[in-house]
Amino acid sequence: MDKRLSKGVLACLLLLAQLFFAFGFAQEVSHSEETETSQEGIGPHIARLSIDGPIGPATTDYLIRTSDRARRSGARLFIVTLDTPGGLDAATRDIIQHILASDIPYVTYVTPAGARAASAGTYILYASHVAAMAPSTTLGAATPVQIGGMPGQQEPPQNAPEKSEEETEKKGGGDKGHETHGASEGSAMERKVINDSVAYIRGLAQRNGRNADWAEKAVRDAATLTANEAKAENVVDLVADNEQQLLQQLPNREVILVSGREQIAGSIATLPVVAYEPDWRNELLSLITNPQVAYLLLLIGIYGLIFEGYSPGAIVPGVVGVICLLLAFYALQVLPVNYAGLALIIVGALLIAAELFVPSFGALGIGGVVALVIGSVLLIDSDVPGMRVSKTLIGTIAAVSGLALLGILYAVGRSLRKPSVPANQAMVGRTAMVWEVEPDLLVKIDGEIWRAHSENLLTEGQLVTVTAEHGLVLQVAPE
Template sequence: MLVCLLMLLALPSVSAASGSGEARPSVKTDVAGQGPVYVIPVDQRIERGLQAFLERGFKEARKYEASLIVLTIDTPGGLVASAEEIGALIRDSRIPVLAYIEGDAASAGSYLALNADAIVMKPGSMMGSASLVDGSGRAIEDAKLISFWKAKMTGAALLNRRDPDIAAGMTDRNLVFDKPEIGLKKEKGEITALSPEQALKAGYADAIEPTVKEAADWMGYGGHDMIQVKHTGAEKLSTFLTNPIVMTILLFLGIAGVVIELLVPGFGVFGIVGIVAFVLYFFGNYVAGFAGAETWLLFIAGLVMLVLEVFVPSFGILGLLGSACLIAGVVRAAFSLEHALFSLGIAFGAAVVVIAIVVMVFRDRGIWNRFILSSSLTREEGFVPVAPLPELLGERGVSLTPLRPAGTAEIGGRRFDVITEGGFIAASVPVRVIRVEGGKVVVQTIQVEG
């Protein structure tokens, strides 16, 4: 009985302790210790390249037994598919994950933050505005897609018992709600975006801290070493190379360079530029995680077949197969079919114009000259042309051989190769020259009047 009484007396003090002070989020506790705090930036558009970078950062954190992962978020959003993959990476992490919003956690950035175990915002930051838009920035009105994305956002909010209505309001313009207890109201046509103070009241931020270190201190990891995960040189280059504008330029240079080198051989510069452009295109997408080894094989096979087409007669088969391999490699290497075809179309159109101009300027060097007889036999080189015979016009003679229609005739005491206008003339028949065309002598029979 004494034990029961002591337990009853202890209950109020436990409740009071729970209700006092600054609340802490419930985080994973299966990985504990004095390991370092890993700080990983989410400071770019959310796409496959960021996903590969975060996967590397999480793997390194596990390897060195980190006690906490902090994602410093400042992103305009990005691809939903990549956001889903990164969200799963955050949820499945055995190491606690803190989302520190130091700029904008817009669109898919909000989704990543909601999947973390805790959210801390920097003064002046923003979270929300997660409506779906297409590649040109126009709002998507498809009800099914909106419903799907809203379900994803509300599901992420419920992971840490956050109000799902607010997450839904970040995605659905038609949703209306009024929450006077936290001073938040949404009208139809609006998209919810939260300031740090609003997010704290709404339970969408667990604290507001000015620095990452203070956010880690608030989480209880103040004495731990902090390790900043940085982009490698290859990852930075990949981010630049996978920019849609840069990708289009690389495709343009690749197509124009290779085709010009094949059509106007002898310079080498165009071929080198084309191949380097294609290599950079595939390298950027490979490092970003968009492309696999098969895209390199398609690229190399396509290039080899295009070169062989120039030297091996294949009636265009090798050229068609090579072009198909290059196009397939370009499309498979890109992060989306739509973007790949769009960039390829623009690059191809621009390349055709440049190729036509270069071919016209250097037409004397074109590969087609190999199939055209361009040499001539001149007097200077020792070749003597047949002398014209205008003096024979009207002269008379006799056929020495049958003319069928060509043969030999004697005219003015000299033998000449002659030809009729198509008719047959027997031997020893009187003939007259009716036309002389250079060395060609045309004759006809002389009508003898009796």
């Protein structure tokens, strides 16, 4: 009866939680739809989009979906405010392909003061139809960071003599515009990736008439420039203190769209600017694809299924575990994941769980914690800022796992020190309550109803002590 009541209460609580979530979700969707409907048919305007932070799958989804919605609403120009330390290669290329296929000009504006367009941001800036920067901003350092940190790429000795031009020409390096610099000292894979990046950014620079040689330096040597230096080097087109000043410099500027060369309308500066903020979908996708959140979802999912296996029928751990695992796998399939790290995390969690069943005296648990920590370090295969699992989070998980292991070992040690009791005498000495007297004597112990026999006259509700156990019948006496 009590178990049924507790399950009923749990089911009600879960139903209420689902109703509240559904209500909040419906409200958010309704608000998003109202906003989208209100923006439909705005008329000619300038759409302002914002990229702030590492570039990942959520950034791509936001930029593509929002710009399509703005185009339907009558956008005549896109201004993308940019401040990023870099991002994932796949997400960056998707954004660039979208920009290159656009029939509406994209103006990428590095702002506010102190912002940067580093790494992936430099590629996006080169791909944009108009590249602009605010004073006191920077761009560059576009070397693929996964390659820059690989072992095997050696720095040349500090006192090494420089090669003469004659020696360089003999080795096929006479074209100064395409020198391999330090990349030639690296592995074949490093050279392959860097050369691919160089060709990619040079193609973007040549398409928009910008400095391709400096673009190559940004990839090979991680070169950087300030806003005024970038303007002087023909890396960007404009330097503007604010958005209004930027708009005043755009009219009649020639750009290359998918349909060919066109001029930005002279009346563009008179159009209203409409800001398109990320909606609930973008916010949710950004949250899920955050490496820290994806890592936690993975661990919660694994341990949820393990706990469900310990106590079948608990329902909640299993449901939460499955949902978290599905969300984690979705996030991991769009992030640069090292599958060896993922396997180590799963094996580590299983080894810690196996410590409860196998008397290894800590060997399985310690191995599990070690595998969990190593797997966590290897999980996200990227050195992009903001796209790795935090070392603090990994340390916290390791500490919690270690404490859980100590708790398991302590509980196992206590159970081993307890004297063993024969199965047919496990109920002897326990206190029970008389449940029924007629027609058969029934007693209740910890929610269980047992048949009983007594030589004394008993009443319902009376406390009794179990004196003997005969199969499924207990011998009881008044307490």
